[in-house]
Amino acid sequence: MNLTLRVWRQKGPQDKGGFVDYPAKDVSPDSSFLEMLDRVNEELESRGEEPIAFDHDCREGICGMCSMMINGYPHGLEKGTTACQLHMRHFSDGQTITIEPWRVKPFPIVRDLITDRTAFDRIIQAGGYVSVNTGSAPEANMIPISKEIADAAFDVAACIGCGACAASCPNGSAMLFVSAKVTHLNGLPQGEPELLERTRRMVEQMDAEGFGNCSNHRECEVACPKEIQMRNISKMNRDFIRSSVLSRVFGTNGKS
Amino acid sequence: MKLDAKIPSGPIAEKWDTHRFQMKLVNPANKRKHTVIVVGTGLAGASASASMAELGYHVLSFCYQDSPRRAHSIAAQGGINAAKNYQNDGDSIYRLFYDTVKGGDYRAREANVYRLAQVSVNIIDQCVAQGVPFARDYGGLLANRSFGGTQVSRTFYARGQTGQQLLLGAYQALARQIDAGGVKHYSRMEMLDLIVIDGYARGIVTRNMVTGEIRSWVADAVILATGGYSNVYYLSTNAMGCNVTAAWRAHRRGAGFANPCFTQIHPTCIPVAGEEQSKLTLMSESLRNDGRIWVPKKKDDTRPASQIPESDRDYYLERRYPAFGNLVPRDVASRAAKERCDAGYGVGATKYGVYLDFADAINRLGRPAIEDRYGNLFEMYEKITAENPYETPMRIYPAPHYTMGGLWVDYNLMTTIPGLHAIGEANFSDHGANRLGASALMQGLADGYFILPYTIGNFLATTKLAPVSEDHPECKKIEAEAKERIQKLLSAKGKRTVDDFHRQLGRLIWNEVGMSRKREGLEKTIREIPAMREEFWANVTVPGSGDHLNQSLEKAGRVADFFEFAEVMARDALQREESCGGHFREEHQTEEGEAKRDDENMSYAAVWEFQGVGNEPTLHKEPLEFEYCKPTQRSYK
């Protein structure tokens, strides 16, 4: 099939950027969306033009690197699918496809479709872990965990950190991402000792990065390629309230 | 080049303990005075950086992705082995050791493998304590499955996303140390070269992939945890960015490269669909527990699978290997699929595919049971092929997946360049000529959490290093070389894209140094590569400049290194006059077409020393001795 791509091109963070149209010719319906972009890029390169820059690595929907708005939706419209897993058979001949980067303030555009998502790393650094040094772990089966709790932890731990939640949210909120990690760890006995401090610090870091608030638009849940659910946000909010009350009474344990 | 494996003396079960006692320790107060560079944030790199920072070392960490959490380890599906014997089915450290040496077709170093089996149990403890949500039984204890044809259930897993969950555990441990200040991490920073000063690895040169800045970093030791080189084949199950650059640059600076021809071709991947294909997708090996593999008995049978009656189907693995059937090891299953397809019995549009059929299992166990076991894999298959595996059999074909070869290391995981260590898939490994399923994750984490953090201490405590800074003339010289190389790539301004060259190289290597190899083809490959390489440098097009984010340039640098590396891969395959593990030489097979190993003459690790591009490298040999696992011919009949 033949398509027209309307692609956001921007040389760097300071550049104004704008849309440029490219034809995508003889696209095989069996190729993936990124393979379709590869073809267009190879054509540009053979003419000595700079290809469209986009992030990708695993191309299996698990690394979270690919990130683009396809016709206005993060990773496109297919449910539970990353851009790299989207196949061209979901598009029709003659269609125009608009491709843009994530538009979220804390994710500045680096070039074309590539943004800087290190804000997510900094949120994890603010407590998204269990403090256990190598070698100090007890025998694994000393911590029995019911299958339900373990399965629930897995469901949220499946987050790939792509940022689609924030990109889909009219407020640019990262609550789905943050709550996924918070509920994964807070829900397990291993994560319980640091529950309050973890929640408070991660939420504070999220705010400091400039992510917006959650006002229940529910776009994030629809956009999430791993189908992580919004009820995690309310769980996190409960822990956060407990944490802020307690820290007001007892102080913040030396860490800010 | 001197190869001293530094294997501690004494009985195998005591070697590691003895060694740990004999190693010198760094005074706790001195640890923070030592800087260590770790390139890579996969299972091996992230676990090593976190553990060393916990000990007090000052760690500089690097990766090429935009976040350490995206290293290729994230994609591992099936599971991780450990000799916990939770299932009470007769597993033990010794059995895991034995299975790994045997599975590797007796081309691994016994002492290392034994240590790997020993620390495997600590890995599971560590990961569980970090909050890794492994699968559990209803009683709340950890669940196991059997994987890759072993007779015990020792594989721990987190649905089909074990690598993701283990990597996030290690990433979080790393994040904690970044938070605490012990690790400085740099994403989108690609290592382009190694800095060797006075015979010691003292740093690296990187390119900032956003700004294009080329700069040096110095340290007291350098650790490469940069993964495997399956992408030399162009199409593989690896992530797009996986490369040989870091290891190859270290090799050029004097690190021996061991067994480059030992590569693993995984039997269950989705077949190539067309020319646009950019990578191949693995379908977990666990599928072979319930799926039956077959092809039509008639050549060029064009009937859809559903219309081919039982009597016209050839369940060739069950036929050839009645004892193991569909569960034969990876190398055997892959070659058998290739044999059938080469003979004209393949299925699908390209005829390079075989069926993996779940109809029997669905009849026997019911669809819900199959859904529970493999639901996410079936979904992934359907997303890619638009075929429903509950109704029609999957089509699969082997694909490059893992590389057993890598930088040669001694028992302390140090390469032939003092101070330069290699861990994870980047080193020539504990897996010999063939890796067993679920053992790469184990090895990466064993190296990073439990081995390197000890052995690095001994190196630092026993080595006197002169202080160096980034202004050292050697740093400046290597920076200049890196810049010059980039300039050369940019100024070729040729006609062909980097991908086009990569595809050409990949096709050649896949055909001649893939699932089966023969003298003629290998000699032809060694002859053809230099010309291809020359054409690459003369006729490649790399638009844009070096001082901004430039993905064509990144790829070009990696492919240029693959062009040098591929040659030694072919040479290695040529000198190995036997068939063992993933390396099958057509000249060395039994009458029934099975692999024929030559223990008398080939029981060694082949270690190559660089002699300049285009010059024949020198071959060194580390003899392998088998005191505990006596080599036997593998037989799965």
Ligand SMILES: Cc1cc2nc3c(=O)[nH]c(=O)nc-3n(C[C@H](O)[C@H](O)[C@H](O)COP(=O)(O)OP(=O)(O)OC[C@H]3O[C@@H](n4cnc5c(N)ncnc54)[C@H](O)[C@@H]3O)c2cc1C
């Ligand atoms: C699809 C798939 C499924 C698998 N499933 C399993 C399984 O079930 N069980 C199992 O045991 N094994 C499995 N494996 C194998 C296993 O995943 C890998 O061998 C292992 O994860 C490698 O880990 P690593 O830490 O050595 O390297 P990687 O995870 O590949 O990490 C490499 C790191 O090095 C960095 N890097 C590389 N080059 C440079 C450079 N030049 N400059 C800067 N940084 C660089 C990267 O950014 C990355 O951080 C699977 C592999 C694949 C492909």
Ligand code: FES
């Ligand atoms: S490229 Fe890894 S999730 Fe899309």
